[in-house]
Amino acid sequence: MKRKINLLISECLCGVPCRYDGKDNALPCLKELEASFNLIPVCPEVLGGLDTPRQPAERCGSNICTCDGTDVTDAFSNGAQLVLDIALRNNCKIALMKAKSPSCGYKRIYDGTFTKTLTNGHGMTVERLLNHDIEIYTEDDVLDLLEQYK
Ligand code: SF4
DSSP states (O other): OOOOEEEEEEGGGGTOOOSTTSOOOOOTTHHHHHHHEEEEEEOHHHHTTOOSSOOOEEEETTEEEETTSOBOHHHHHHHHHHHHHHHHHTTOOEEEEOTBOTTTOOSEEEOSSSSSOEEEOOOHHHHHHHHTTOEEEEGGGHHHHHHHHO
């Protein structure tokens, strides 16, 4: 039997209601993912000590602020470091992360104006994973990921 590799995954994609609004982003293909990978679910914002539900937050340059102006950079940064530690401990070479999030987003994220406007950039956790050569996928290319590792 083929040995499954470890896949770091945003916990909300696994159906855990850890989003800022207390909802989840459960993937329809979760069963297929479980068949192909050992899933290592992580939510950097919860790991960083934030409550659920919580105020929505967006990246503003190198900082992260909530919509009411509170700077939550420290919590996001602590969560990002804990996720990186988990990834390295589990020898994760790839990660499936939630698009557009200030923590988990890859390539395109909200621009800090809270107007649903996207800009180029990564979430803080993804930035840290990329610095350690972990390959990032999002839910937008999950079928490519499944195809590649089936
Ligand atoms: Fe999902 Fe990441 Fe946001 Fe947690 S921080 S709710 S895992 S997108």
